[in-house]
Amino acid sequence: MFGITDLTTYIIGTILIVILPGPNSLYVMSIASRFGIKTGYMGALGVYTGDTILILCTALGAASLLHAFPLLFIGLKVVGALYLSYLGIKLIISAYKTFFPRKSVQLHSIDSTAYKSPEAIRPFRTALTISILNPKAILFYLSFFVQFVDPAYSYPALTFILLALILQIISMSYLSILIFSGIKLATYFNENYKLTATAVALVGLLFCGFGFKLATSTL
Structure with missing residues (x-):
């Protein structure tokens, strides 16, 4: 159907x-749990x-470009790895401040980037940056999609677009589940700030791990 083999x-x-x-997904769920559905x-x-x-x-052939110019791939990996590690460190610092609050300040929630409002963390720009600073994703899309494209179909571009739409629908549905799950968990975590700090610190470590994995990945 429309050139999709299976x-x-x-x-x-x-x-x-x-x-x-x-x-x-971790970033979306974390900001939704702290700032609400709209921010999520x-x-x-x-x-x-x-x-x-x-x-x-x-x-448009970006995967071929990355293969042809390895230095470009390396540069994108380094930038993406540094950015993910930066977010992870900010999470860990915020978790520490929440776990050991000052006596004069009672903290009931934790902010993933040490800011005080949804506007300050720029959720759209941050999520966009996390997404596009990953050249491995381009290679994944190319290698994954071609497995389901019928080479004999007259309009392969249409097949590619349909596969992309299906992926985006599934992705947005899953993110919606995470957003509403995060909201339900927020009340519990806000009443148990040390547990919240521990959970967010673990997320921070995961982000640092993602950065390390990206930095050490190869074509």
Whole structure:
């Protein structure tokens, strides 16, 4: 159908890939739990936009460009790794401040970037940056999509677009689940600030881990 060789397998594979923990989903859930549904969806929109840009880059041959110029790939890896590590360190610092609050200040929530308002953390821009600073995603889209494209189909671009739309629908549905789950958990965590600090510190360590993994990845 429309040049897709095995739609059922593609959907199952996409769902399994999307639900794997990653910096995008963790970031969206964390800001939703602290700032509410609107802020969570601003972050989700950033992820959606970033993924769309990467998919378009893939279609326009960015993967071949990265293969042809290894230094470009290395540069993108370094920038992306540093940014993820930066976010992770900010999370750990904020978790520490929450776990050991000053006696004169009672903290009931933790902010992932040490700011005090949703506007200050710029959820859309941060999520967009996390998404696009990952050249491995371009290579993933290219290698994953081509497995389900019928080479004999007359309009392969249409097939590519449909596969991308399916992936984005699944991704946004999953992010919505995380956003509303984060809101429900927020009340509990706000009443147990030390538990919140511990959880966010673990997320911070995961972000640092994502940065290290990106920095050490290869083509």
